[in-house]
Amino acid sequence: MERKVRVRFAPSPTGPLHIGGVRTALYNYLFARQNGGTMILRIEDTDQTRFVPGAEDYIVEALSWLGIGFDEGVHVGGNYGPYRQSDRKPLYRQYADQLLADGWAYYAFDTPQALDAKRKELEAQKKTFQYDCNTRTSMENSLTLPPDEVKRRIERGDNFVVRFKFPEHLEITVHDLIRGDVTMNSDLLDDKVLFKSDGMPTYHLANIVDDHLMEVSHVIRGEEWLPSAPLHVMLYRAFGWEDTMPHFAHLPLLLKPEGNGKLSKRDGDRLGFPVFPLDWRDPQTGELSSGYRERGYLPGAVVNMLALLGWNPGTEQEIFSMDELIKAFDISHISKSGAKFNVEKSKWFNHEYMQMLSDKQFADYLIPQLADHGISVVETPDQLTNRGSQVTNQYVEQVCAMMKNRINFPSELWETTSYFFEAPTEYNSADLKKRWKPGMTTHMNKILQILDSVTFDHDSLHKAILDDYIVANQFNMGQIMNSFRIALIGKTVGPDLLTFVMTIGKDETVRRLRRAVETIGELES
């Protein structure tokens, strides 16, 4: 019987959402949308000591920025709420009690300090302590204490936890959609705490109860959960919910770009790329971790890049819109091994997505940067009152159209287009040395004359300067044109020079060239 697809993304609000978590959310989303299913956002905040203010809002905002939407969840509601585990607190006790009553769990009174001491003691003998079928008989719990003593302690208000009682000698098999069957022996598994002394369930209990109550059909989560999956399977069995147990898919981890290991917050700032979707300022330390959005990544590029980090379409297509991803996504094409994050490729993705933007959208990115440099934008030419610090909207778009293909990030806009808006204040000395040879001032003065006498359009300029002057006289094209370029731009970079001249106009061209001749002319040796 095929159930309706219901998946959940269940982060815990302990800080900013890690990019690996974003990918988990994305895969859940793609799977839900592809199957006409429901996408749920559930907040797993059972550890009250790790609560971080703002983290939940951050999660919602980040996923919303990326276009990963939810049908049910803390922020949108739904019929299976509440969607925050702290709000579901009263619900869990009865399930712990049920397990206790059925012999699947037991009370344990060992204090954290006692457990800690035990671990240290064993460690000194080079052994490790695990609360399991071998050790539970020598601990303080309802398995070893007389029933009336257990009752007395509970009534007295002693702290206790509820632990799962793993059956002995049992092979537990978890079927994973990505890895196939994974089998573990119950004798090696520890009796996990299900219910804490503070009255909250642990992740393990809450997760199973909630997934069951919310009728979750598929659990798509990180590989770090694989070792505890047998516990989860056993819990479904213990509750008698095995026939509606969700399918599991454990995603490979995202690794740091160099060396080995999980991608961590530190790597990002050390290697100069974001590990988080949005900027995050730690409320405790005030430390800022940078995000993709603020770095100028486009949401589509981030989604596309993440989708392909651990999954492939089986074809050679690399650029996917969200709709295309939804169509192409397939759990069986998720890879099994961890993926190293590649900064260069993420830049390439962003470049591709930037190129899909219109000139107008580029202009919208550039205009604030112009303002930062004292240049304001007006709608029409007749509104221009100060040519030095004002440009028209149309001019900005024209510049963007010409320069967009060399842009990877919006932040590069000003530095790669500034010479369209400001005359050079200095001339690159290396370029001058290479191009501005003796006699160049004479050539520039000649070009000044030509500019003055010729019709100001691209073809006429080309004929007058390139054909009739440089080529006809067999002058060095590279030297003259590059010197001309240095005079106008300050260095030997940029678009087709005559197009540039046409863009900034005759007056500005003449002004820049005159000034260059005056300034540089003296440098001739």
Place this chain on the structure above:
RNA sequence: GCCGCAUUCGUCUAGUGGUCCAGGACAACUGCCUCUCACGCAGUAGAUCGCCGGUUCGACUCCGGCAUGCGGUACCA
């Protein structure tokens, strides 16, 4: 230590027993374009498929061992 998962060009990956002397992308390099720098285009190089055995007529693909990496081993998720 114990348990689990993984292992194909520098990186992401294709590959589900013969069609693979292993394909694509990013990066690198070369060339074209060109007054320059980019973009773009074309091409080159780069992987004894972690190692050793086994199964098979045939293995990157199946099995076993080893090595390495990663994950887990909390009253954290």
